């Protein structure tokens with residue numbers, strides 16, 4: 001396991017409530033591991049805490065990265081070990097040139113230009129068109145998301161945390177994003193993918209379902225998604241291609257059983 005979360009509890013800043021409640025799961029090196037759950041279930045909070053943002057300090061539990069206890073390490077120390085986060089809402093660092101922005105977190109400045117070009121190519125932005133541009137309002141939301149991702153990729157982290165990389169993007173762009181994940185994986189990065197979209201999650205090898213701050217299940221992704229649907233009462237959704245039809249994962253009887261279990265029948 002490259003990442004081990006053990007009994008992690010994250011309170012609100014005022015310590016009044018618990019956002020994430022004794023969560024435990026592991027992420028295998030080289031895998032795409034999706035964290036799914038409804039709005040407000042604690043996914044981003046968990047991501048920020050793994051990255052080490054000071055407002056999301058755990059009150060209990062441990063985070064291990066490659067066997068090292070990082071629970072009390074700063075963001076900088078974690079970044080040095082190889083952890084990077086791409087935000088749900090891309091940063092608004094207007095005025096920087098795109099290559100400058102992408103190179104901000106790159107430690108090894110050798111072959112910097114090549115590294116930037118490679119990162120742009122991975123996110124499917126033509127370097128010829130983007131190397132001379134600036135981060136400003138002329139970029140579309142999708143372009144900003146891609147540039148944010150390119151900046152994370154250029155750092156060559158060992159673990160890349162992607163918080164809703166699909167937010168605000170349309171379906172065609174999403175298809176494209178699935179290719180991007182494949183390319184990131186080829187560069188031997190492990191991906192922790194936070195999403196509430198089943199079609200995005202289907203690229204994941206494993207998943208963890210977060211429900212009101214609890215980690216309910218960690219398993220292969222389709223099983224996690226099925227549990228999510230059962231919890232949310234989305235039986236119709238389970239008839240879609242995710243769970244049967246071409247590339248079927250489960251038959252109808254199995255799906256019915258999981259739903260009955262959830263309803264306590």
Ligand SMILES: Nc1ncnc2c1ncn2[C@@H]1O[C@H](COP(=O)(O)OP(=O)(O)OP(=O)(O)O)[C@@H](O)[C@H]1O
Pocket residue numbers: 012013019037038039040041042043044045046055088196
């Ligand atoms: N600093 C904070 N103080 C108080 N409550 C917070 C704070 N940060 C997050 N929360 C609350 O914690 C809960 C979990 O928030 P979080 O952003 O982690 O959810 P999420 O699963 O990422 O949701 P979404 O799918 O909408 O992105 C929410 O109810 C949110 O309002």
Ligand SMILES: [Mg+2]
Pocket residue numbers: 043044045088163164
């Ligand atoms: Mg979120």
